[in-house]
Amino acid sequence: MDNFSYRELLDEWQDEIRMGGIAVKELADDTPLFVYDLQLIERKYLALRNRLSKNVKIFYAMKANANRYVAKKLADLGCGVDIASKGEFAVAKNFKDIIFSGPGKTLDAIKHVGPICSYHVESFNEAEKVATALSHQRIGVRVNASFQVDKGVITTSGGCQKFGIDEEQIPLTIKRLKKLKIKLSGLHCYSASGVLDAKLLSENARKIIGLAKRIEDSCNVTFDYIDIGGGIGVPYKKTDPLFDLDLFCNEINNLAEEREIWIELGRFLVAECGVFLTRVVDVKKSRGQAIAITDGGINNMLRPAILQQHPIVKADELRPQKTEKYYVGGQLCTSLDFFSRDVRLPKLKEGDLLAVLNAGAYGFSESMPFFLGHDIAGEVAVEKGKIKEIRKVSAEWYLLRR
Ligand SMILES: Cc1ncc(COP(=O)(O)O)c(C=O)c1O
Incomplete structure (x- = not known):
């Protein structure tokens, strides 16, 4: 099976976590640390690419992880990229096809990024800005559809949204754009994230x-492409189903017989490629509950506290004989700072190495690094035994420059 989740990786790893063939404990001198296995990204990308027809273009939603080695891997594989800022553009330069999405694009950002494969405009105002700054630029319109994917973890379409232009306002918007001789070449609708039901x-x-x-039909326009957004979910729990890639890709290939379809994915491509490593710095009990305090927290990785779903394991003891229920949280002085309120782990002691799995997507990129002035987590990318490191940045360095 070429599609996989963290559960299949646990089976592959057997007793301890290995990234790019290296036991992660060998890499963990200086925690907290994100480790990315670039080969796992290739496996995920090819699982999708090999199922989709040529008429379907894949874009990597860089907001999931803007590590430059992760980005380069996907660029080398021939994937396109979806950026949301000037910063992401700086990392995106290896990609052949770049699209720019996200509300509130400024004239400054548009001029900085310049001509690219397409801009997905989220208002009439934005369309005008892009057309004024860049003549002959391909523009797609992001639509806030009247329908919704109701089982997504996060929905970004349907009802009142800051994203895109409401479906009902599209005819008038197109009329106004036509008057200004601004052509819309594509339609974009990103509806949800974390959908497990193919x-x-x-x-x-x-x-x-x-x-x-x-x-x-109603506005007398023709779109060159339709961007159906992203949203393929990955399992975070034992009971989560693995997304049925065959079913989904068959359906998309059918739709792509008539026209070019674009898909932009973050989580599916990179979630499993990353683990977040953090060391236990204290163990205690509170009213009967075992507590493990770690040197990493929501300053490094915010998502587990919001969604309470990431799997957590002891990095070098994946099949413990006996386990205990732990609350695992970081050093920050807020009760928001926890990775799990009840995870079963082997008996822990100071110095033990824990790993938060599925940390390749929305981990480092969605952290709050300056809260409380701890060092910013390091990042290591590994491929077939070769290590590409990005060093830890001390928070002191940043704070003294403010
Ligand atoms: C415009 C856009 N495209 C793609 C994505 C990627 O979504 P996912 O990681 O669920 O595939 C996002 C995520 O927020 C997004 O905002």
Whole structure:
């Protein structure tokens, strides 16, 4: 099976976590630390690419992880990239096809990024800005559809949204753009994140294509491509299903027979490639509950506290005989700072190495690094035994420059 989740990786690793063939404990002198296995990204990308027809273009949503080695790996594999800022653009330069999405693009950012594969505009105002700054630039319109994917972890379409232009406002927007001789070449609709039900995400894609056709007919426009967004989820729990990639890709290939389809993915491509390593710095009990305090916290990785779903293991003891229930949290003086309130782990002591899995997506990129002035987590990318390191940045360095 070429598609996989953290559960299959635990089976592959057997007793201890290995990234790029190296036991992560060998890399963990200086924690907290993110470790990325670039080969795992290749496996995930190819699992998708090999199932999709040529008429489907894949873009990497760099917001999931802007580590330069991760980005370069995907660029080398021929993937396109979806950026959301000037900073991400700086890392995106190896990619052949770049698209720019996200609300509130400023004229400054548009001029800085310059001509690219397409801008996905989120308002009439933005379309005007892009067309004024860059003549002949391809523009796609992001639509806030009237429908919603209801089982996504996070939905970004349907109802009132800051994203895109409401479906009902599209005809008038196109009329106004036509008056200014601004052409829309594509339609973009990003609906949800973390969807594990392939049928649901395929149905949503079908609805987006239907919406595009209705707009084409009623507004007398033709779109070169339809971007159906991202949202393929990955399992975080034992009971989560593995997304049915065959079903989804077959459906998308059917839709792509008529026209070019774009898909932009973050989590699916990079979640499993990363582990976040953190050492236990204290162990105690509070009213009967075992507590492990770690040297990493939500300053390094915020998502587990918000969604309470990331798997946590002891990095060098993946099959413990006996376990205990732990609350695992970092050093920050806020009760928000925890990785899990009840995870079963072998008996822990100071110095033990814990690993938060699925940390390749929305880990480092979605941290709050300056809260409390701890050092910023380091990053290491590993490929077939070769190590590419990005050093830890001391918070002192930044704070004294403010
Ligand atoms: C415009 C856009 N595209 C793609 C993505 C990637 O989503 P996912 O990581 O769920 O695939 C996001 C995530 O927020 C997004 O905002």
